[in-house]
Amino acid sequence: MTFYKIGDDIADTTAPDVPIEQRWDKRRFDAKLVNPANRRRHSVIVVGTGLAGGAAGATLAEQGYRVIQFCYQDSPRRAHSIAAQGGINAAKNYRNDGDSVYRLFYDTVKGGDFRARESNVYRLAQTSTQIIDQCVAQGVPFAREYGGLLDTRSFGGVQVARTFYARGQTGQQLLIGAYQALSRQIDAGNVEMHARTEMLDLIVIDGRARGIVARDLITGQVSTYLADAVVLATGGYGNVFYLSTNAKNSNASAIWRAHRRGAYFANPCYTQIHPTCIPRSGDYQGKLTLMSESLRNDGRIWVPKNPGDTRSPDQIPEAERDYYLERIYPGFGNLVPRDIASRAAKNQCDLGRGVGPGGLGVYLDFADAIRRMGEDKVREKYGNLFEMYDRITGEDPYKVPMRIYPAVHYTMGGLWVDYDLQSTIPGCFVVGEANFSDHGANRLGASALMQGLADGYFVLPPMLGNYIASTKLEKVDASHPAVVDTVNEATGRLTRLLSIDGERTVDSFHRELGEIMWEECGMARSEDGLRKALGRLPELREEFWRSVKVPGTGDQLNQSLERANRVSDFLELGELMCVDALHREESCGGHFRVESQTPDGEARRDDDRFAYAGAWEFGGTGTGDQPILHKEPLNFDYVHLAQRNYA
Amino acid sequence: MKLTLRIWRQASPDEPGRMVAYEVPDANPDMSFLELLDVLNERLTLEGDDPVSFDHDCREGICGACGVVINGQAHGPRERTTTCQLHIREFNDGDVIDVEPWRSVAFGVIKDLMVDRSGLDRIIQAGGYISAPTGSAPEAHSTPVPKPIADTAFDNATCIGCGACVAACPNGSSMLFTSAKVAHLNSLPQGAPERAERVLNLVEAMDAEGFGGCTNTGECTVACPKGIPMDSIATLNREYLRASLGRK
Ligand SMILES: Cc1cc2nc3c(=O)[nH]c(=O)nc-3n(C[C@H](O)[C@H](O)[C@H](O)COP(=O)(O)OP(=O)(O)OC[C@H]3O[C@@H](n4cnc5c(N)ncnc54)[C@H](O)[C@@H]3O)c2cc1C
Ligand code: SF4
Ligand code: FES
Numbered sequence: 001m002t003f004y005k006i007g008d009d010i011a012d013t014t015a016p017d018v019p020i021e022q023r024w025d026k027r028r029f030d031a032k033l034v035n036p037a038n039r040r041r042h043s044v045i046v047v048g049t050g051l052a053g054g055a056a057g058a059t060l061a062e063q064g065y066r067v068i069q070f071c072y073q074d075s076p077r078r079a080h081s082i083a084a085q086g087g088i089n090a091a092k093n094y095r096n097d098g099d100s101v102y103r104l105f106y107d108t109v110k111g112g113d114f115r116a117r118e119s120n121v122y123r124l125a126q127t128s129t130q131i132i133d134q135c136v137a138q139g140v141p142f143a144r145e146y147g148g149l150l151d152t153r154s155f156g157g158v159q160v161a162r163t164f165y166a167r168g169q170t171g172q173q174l175l176i177g178a179y180q181a182l183s184r185q186i187d188a189g190n191v192e193m194h195a196r197t198e199m200l201d202l203i204v205i206d207g208r209a210r211g212i213v214a215r216d217l218i219t220g221q222v223s224t225y226l227a228d229a230v231v232l233a234t235g236g237y238g239n240v241f242y243l244s245t246n247a248k249n250s251n252a253s254a255i256w257r258a259h260r261r262g263a264y265f266a267n268p269c270y271t272q273i274h275p276t277c278i279p280r281s282g283d284y285q286g287k288l289t290l291m292s293e294s295l296r297n298d299g300r301i302w303v304p305k306n307p308g309d310t311r312s313p314d315q316i317p318e319a320e321r322d323y324y325l326e327r328i329y330p331g332f333g334n335l336v337p338r339d340i341a342s343r344a345a346k347n348q349c350d351l352g353r354g355v356g357p358g359g360l361g362v363y364l365d366f367a368d369a370i371r372r373m374g375e376d377k378v379r380e381k382y383g384n385l386f387e388m389y390d391r392i393t394g395e396d397p398y399k400v401p402m403r404i405y406p407a408v409h410y411t412m413g414g415l416w417v418d419y420d421l422q423s424t425i426p427g428c429f430v431v432g433e434a435n436f437s438d439h440g441a442n443r444l445g446a447s448a449l450m451q452g453l454a455d456g457y458f459v460l461p462p463m464l465g466n467y468i469a470s471t472k473l474e475k476v477d478a479s480h481p482a483v484v485d486t487v488n489e490a491t492g493r494l495t496r497l498l499s500i501d502g503e504r505t506v507d508s509f510h511r512e513l514g515e516i517m518w519e520e521c522g523m524a525r526s527e528d529g530l531r532k533a534l535g536r537l538p539e540l541r542e543e544f545w546r547s548v549k550v551p552g553t554g555d556q557l558n559q560s561l562e563r564a565n566r567v568s569d570f571l572e573l574g575e576l577m578c579v580d581a582l583h584r585e586e587s588c589g590g591h592f593r594v595e596s597q598t599p600d601g602e603a604r605r606d607d608d609r610f611a612y613a614g615a616w617e618f619g620g621t622g623t624g625d626q627p628i629l630h631k632e633p634l635n636f637d638y639v640h641l642a643q644r645n646y647a
Numbered sequence: 648m649k650l651t652l653r654i655w656r657q658a659s660p661d662e663p664g665r666m667v668a669y670e671v672p673d674a675n676p677d678m679s680f681l682e683l684l685d686v687l688n689e690r691l692t693l694e695g696d697d698p699v700s701f702d703h704d705c706r707e708g709i710c711g712a713c714g715v716v717i718n719g720q721a722h723g724p725r726e727r728t729t730t731c732q733l734h735i736r737e738f739n740d741g742d743v744i745d746v747e748p749w750r751s752v753a754f755g756v757i758k759d760l761m762v763d764r765s766g767l768d769r770i771i772q773a774g775g776y777i778s779a780p781t782g783s784a785p786e787a788h789s790t791p792v793p794k795p796i797a798d799t800a801f802d803n804a805t806c807i808g809c810g811a812c813v814a815a816c817p818n819g820s821s822m823l824f825t826s827a828k829v830a831h832l833n834s835l836p837q838g839a840p841e842r843a844e845r846v847l848n849l850v851e852a853m854d855a856e857g858f859g860g861c862t863n864t865g866e867c868t869v870a871c872p873k874g875i876p877m878d879s880i881a882t883l884n885r886e887y888l889r890a891s892l893g894r895k
Contacts, residue, residue, distance in 0.1 A: 059781040074702060075768050077808055078710040094788070130784075137784035139777045139837050141801035148791030166801060172709055173804055180776035187772035195765070218757060247704040281677040284686050287706050388708065391725075391732045394677075457781045505692050507685070551692055556659070557758045559700055560692065 003534055003579045003626060010264070010615050010630040015119035015419035020638055024123045027419065028462050032469035039064030042468050043227040045212055047199045047254050049076030051171070051449055052432025053233030054178030055456025061185035063461060068225055069182070069191050070214060072198045072249060072562075077179040080235050080247040081452060084171025085292035085385065086155065087163035088449040090128040095152060099160040101125045108447060109639040111157045111337055112412075112440020113589035113605060115267070115613065118638055119419055120437045124447075127454040132164055134457055138177040142166050155445035156293055157337035157646070163446045168292055168384045174449055178456070198562065200490040202230065202258045202428065205482045208473070209258075209428035213490045217562065220555040222491050224478050228468055229427045231460065232258060233452075236411040236433035238271065240570045240577065241522070242514025244408035245277060245290040251566040252573050255415050255434050263423040264615035264630060266416035266436035268573065269581035272443055272590045273523050274409035275341035278392055278402075279361045288407040289392055291364070292385055293445040296334045296341075298369035298378070299402070301325050303362050307352030313363055313401050324348055332646040339442045339590045339603070340646060342406035346523050347601065349405075356403040365401035406523060410448060412439045412590065413580075416615040416632070420463040421455060424615075427471070429464060431455035436613065441589025494554050497564045502547030506564045509544045513567070516540070517574050521581050526594045530582040537578065541571040541621075576616060576627055583629065586610045598643075607641050648674040648735065651743040652687065654699055657756050664756065666745070676736040680723065681706060681713060683735055701760040708732040708872060711807030714814070715760045716747040721811035721870040729809065729872045749814035753821070753857040764810045766856035767824060774848035775828040777838050790836050803831035805873045812867035812875075818859030823867035825849050826883035827875045833886050843890035850887055 016026040034042065043066040046057040053069070054076060061067045071079060091104040104125035109116055132150070136142065142164050143151040152161045166173040185191040196217040203211035203224065211226035237252035238244040259265045276291045302321045309316065324344060326333045336344075345362050348354060355361045370378050375398060379386070386397045393403075414436040415423045421437070423430050432452040439447060476483070516536055520529035544567070552558040587596040587603035588610070596604045612631040619627040649672045657664025671687055678686070681703050688698035703713040708729040715730050717723035723733045738744065746760065754762040792800075804827075812823035829846050832838035838845070861880060868877050 055781070062780045073704055073710070073712060074764060075711075075808065077768070077771075078704055078712050080705065080710075082710045082807075083705045083707050092787070130782075133784040133787045134779070134781060136787040136790075137777065137779035137837055139800070139804075139832050139835050141797050141804050141831070141835070143801075144792055144794050144797040146794050148793050148797075149788055166804075169709065169805060172807075173801070176804060180771060181779070181781075183768065183772040184776045184778065195768075247710065248706055249704050282675055284675060284678050284682045286679075286682050286685050289707055387727075388732070391708075391728060391734065392679075394734070394736055461781070503693075505689050507689060549692060551695070551697060557700055557761070560698060 004583060005619070005626050005628045007617060007628040007630045010416070010632045012117065012119070012418040012632065020118060020122045023119055024126060031462050031466035034465045034469045036064055040066060042066065043068060044229050044231060044464065045225055045227040046070070046231045046233060047212065048079065048233030048235060048432070049179070049182065050079035050081035050233060050235055050432060051175055051178055051452030052456040053231070054079065054175065054182050055453050056231055056233060056431055056460050057191055058178060058181035058185050059457050059461045060464065061190035067185070067191040068194070068227060070194045070197050070199060072196065072217065074196050076182060076193060076195060077176065079175060080250050081175045081449070082172045083247060084449055085168045085290065086294040087153065087165035087170045087446040088131070088174065089155070089162050089444070089446040090132045090164060090450065091125055091162060092129050092132060094150060095161050097160045099162050103160065104128060104162065106639050107158045108438065108444060109440070110644060111442055111444040113442050113603070113644060114440065114607070114611065114636060114641050115588050115634065116438055116440030117613070117634060118636060123459065124438050124451055124454050127458045128450050130458060131450060131453045135174060135177050138181060140166065140173045140177045153294060153297055154335060156296060156335045156341065157332070157444045165294065168294070168382060171449060174453065199234070199254045200257065200565070201486050202261050203483055203486050204261050204425060205476055205480060206474070208426045210476055211483070213486050218557050220558065222487065224483055224487055226476055226478070226483070228473055229429065229464060231429045231431060231464070232415065232434050233431045233456065234434050236414070237573060238408045238411050240513065240574050241408040241517050242510045243280065243285060243288050245274060245288050248287055251569070253566050253569045255430070256569040256573050258415060258423065258425065258428055260618050261425065262618070263425045263428060264416040264617055265413070265576060266613050266615040267413040267441070267580065268577045268616065269521065269584060269591055270412035270441050270589065271408055272338055272410040272412060273342045273406045275338055275345055275406050276364060276404045277407035277409070278389065279356055279405040281357070289388065290407070290409060291389060291402065291404060293338070295364060295382060295385060298381070299334065299364040299366050300368055301334055301362055301364055303348045303353040303355060305353070313365070322353070329646045336646045337442060337444065342523060343592060345406055361403040361405045363401035364404045366397060367401070370398065410443055412436065412441060412443055416613070420466070421460055422463070422467065427467065429460060431460050441591055494561060494565065497548065497550050497561060497568070498554055500546065500548050500550065502549050504547050505549055506560060506567050509540065509548060510567045510570065512540060513571055513574055517577070521578050524592050524594050525581050527582065530578050533578045534575065534582065537571065537575045544568065544571060572621060579627060580614055580616065584610055584614065605643070611641070648676060648740045650674045650683070650738060653743060653745045654760070655747045656699070656759055658758065660755055660757060674735050676734070678735045679706065679731055680717070680733040680735065681731050699760060700758045703731055706731040709807060711809040714749060714809045714811055716749065716814060718745050721749065721814040722872055727872055727874050749810055751813045751819035752859065753819060754810060754813065766858065767808050767810060767821065769856060770821065770825055770849055770852045771828065773852035774841070774845045775832070777832055778841060792836060796834055800831050800834050803827040803875065803879055806875055807873060809872065811870040811872060813858065815866040815870035816859065817864055817866065818862060820861045821853055821858040822861035822880055822883070823871060823875055825853050826879040829886055830879040830882040833882070842886065843893050846883065846886040846890050
């Protein structure tokens with residue numbers, strides 16, 4: 001049985017046909033401008049206040065647009081970007097170690113296993129240097145050397161030190177920078193900020209995005225907001241898996257609702273499983289905690305050579321340890337890309353060499369680093385991460401090696417966008433992790449922060465201006481039938497969720513969904529497993545709508561209702577992820593199909609059949625309804641297709 | 648482990664609240680404090696009770712969303728630890744634990760353990776930024792920043808805006824929070840041009856929001872999960888004095 005239909009190919013028609021170094025200049029030059037005096041008359045909705053949304057809202061407001069902005073947290077400063085630890089890449093080449101825009105471009109295309117669009121990646125690398133300048137000017141306290149200049153370090157998958165960082169709290173510092181810029185615009189009256197307000201649906205009028213329906217989470221009031229364009233900056237959807245490193249309330253509702261209204265969803269199965277997370281400790285576990293990849297700069301990963309070795313790590317002599325990454329990948333050692341490190345950890349555990357409860361863990365050991373640099377230096381570099389580990393596990397990583405295990409971390413898939421970052425719904429732009437654009441099938445460390453800020457500060461604003469300048473929009477108000485219908489649908493869903501009054505909690509459904517996704521659509525995927533998941537997921541969805549229990553009412557603060565609404569969307573998205581994973585009969589980056597591997601167990605791409613981005617059109621959720629696949633063929637004119645090799 | 652939680656329940660800002668006791672017979676030492684509340688909430692939901700509302704998101708001690716008063720201490724007994732990072736192994740079998748929202752004139756209770764901290768955002772809006780419109784920035788290395796200054800700025804910039812300092816202060820003052828922002832931005836060369844205006848505006852906003860005055864009790868730094876020191880308050884006072892003299 002097939003689970004999908006095939007539609008026409010899709011293409012990005014906005015990147016100009018000039019050499020790659022000139023594309024972004026040419027596109028900006030061709031873009032229409034909005035007269036500064038007229039910008040006040042145009043309003044833009046920005047959903048999300050993470051790096052992408054915060055940067056976009058502040059910049060659009062500085063340029064004179066009227067911005068209406070939303071986040072579900074009580075303050076824009078709490079967006080999930082705050083949790084990013086390790087750093088942000090930029091091709092500054094301050095170390096004179098051979099870095100360049102071209103090398104960052106090359107590393108990103110290769111790291112993404114040749115499944116990203118070259119034009120977008122090149123622009124990202126070009127923009128990266130400006131980001132660092134911008135952030136320093138805002139007062140972001142990046143780590144510095146004694147001479148007063150900025151310090152950098154290396155991240156996985158690259159051999160230059162281009163990662164700027166602020167101890168283990170880079171995301172926090174960058175986000176505070178964007179938040180402060182946004183705060184300045186709120187104070188100036190240029191941004192109307194709605195915190196604790198959740199987008200429930202996208203309003204599409206005459207084929208264009210014109211607004212959103214949102215719920216005030218305190219009063220329960222459902223309202224409409226209308227504007228000239230809508231920007232979605234709502235982050236990733238890793239929480240489909242229930243357990244992930246994402247913030248507890250991160251969700252896919254905004255992009256999923258836009259998808260249902262016509263925005264194509266590209267490469268939903270591309271998820272990144274991060275190799276260094278704290279293993280789970282019990283059934284009550286609500287989320288997983290990442291230990292930054294930067295730890296792999298100095299920590300060494302190993303397992304006991306003998307399966308089932310239960311001695312404590314300090315009792316296992318050197319000769320009986322296997323530093324398997326250093327052994328298998330001598331070129332990159334502990335710094336291989338994430339997808340490779342995660343799969344290697346899983347393979348070791350599958351061989352019975354895993355450590356800790358259930359054998360689901362490997363050691364990340366700092367003993368050598370402490371000997372080499374001294375404990376103080378290690379503390380200075382990683383102190384807050386070590387403290388966090390100690391708080392969670394009750395173990396002191398200065399004394400015993402950390403135990404780590406892979407966990408869902410990031411989603412490369414997202415709404416399909418063209419070079420202008422516009423989705424297939426005109427007027428609906430998508431930035432940050434919510435879009436699919438730059439990382440292909442695997443994201444390199446420290447590149448999400450770079451992408452979020454590139455999109456928000458530098459790429460979106462001119463392209464949004466171009467859209468507004470070149471589009472004649474009718475005036476609309478809340479009485480428009482499309483608005484009324486969308487509101488009715490959104491409130492109808494909430495009423496239905498509240499009225500079921502069944503016997504299972506929202507979390508119990510979410511957990512079950514997560515287990516299915518982790519087993520069948522996680523680190524290793526097979527045709528059999530995916531078919532099994534696709535048999536079970538529609539049943540689970542049906543059970544959810546029959547027997548979920550959501551206490552309370554809709555006209556009050558109701559966190560159970562918020563969760564139920566999000567989980568209802570995750571259930572649909574999980575299905576599409578499995579369809580996408582099933583259709584892509586190759587392995588690439590984070591998507592590993594057991595049927596497609598090299599003799600030594602590495603991912604084997606199939607460029608003849610799958611060198612495209614898979615953009616899915618919503619096909620309904622009734623029996624017999626199927627999503628429709630539109631392929632965007634990917635051309636590699638600059639970085640030539642090759643099997644990745646990190647040995 | 649068996650624990651008894653006495654939790655503040657308040658249906659809405661206008662209704663009176665009260666402490667209600669709940670037993671959690673199946674607490675696990677490796678659970679975080681919020682996971683303990685999750686487990687309780689699952690049970691309350693199935694029993695047809697209203698689950699306890701509380702703010703949380705990252706659960707990694709960095710977003711600043713979580714925060715409750717545990718046995719009279721903001722964020723509970725472990726120093727430099729947010730509520731989400733506090734683990735049940737800090738408690739003993741049979742303990743009775745009081746759980747209350749942040750209490751302060753400037754933070755109204757919304758429901759149960761959730762309060763309104765938007766006053767902290769408005770303090771930042773009043774001037775807690777460096778004006779650097781996108782695109783206007785000079786090359787990052789054009790102004791070297793000596794490492795000790797960069798480190799001081801960073802230490803203060805780690806404030807997560809949780810509001811524990813306000814909750815712990817007998818006067819309900821937000822001085823530690825505000826001083827962290829002043830010390831972060833005013834110590835950097837990039838922040839120098841707006842140095843005087845910034846401190847004056849932040850202090851004015853702090854007063855306008857109804858936060859109390861600072862009498863140097865130091866309770867704030869004890870509660871602060873990020874270890875923002877009293878030194879920062881001294882910095883604010885110094886900056887304030889300098890700016891006020893300059894303004895005259
Ligand atoms: C633990 C961790 C560590 C990481 N470390 C790094 C790192 O070192 N380097 C790196 O480059 N990347 C890192 N990443 C990835 C990176 O942090 C994210 O990809 C990035 O921050 C996403 O930013 P964003 O702006 O797209 O979305 P987010 O920061 O997730 O923001 C989403 C925003 O949308 C809002 N929102 C969502 N749904 C709705 C809705 N329905 N209605 C209203 N508002 C809504 C939220 O309130 C929020 O404001 C890390 C990720 C994790 C989980
Ligand atoms: S100063 Fe400390 S206690 Fe106060 S808001 Fe900041 S982090 Fe929280
Ligand atoms: S939930 Fe983010 S700090 Fe506790």
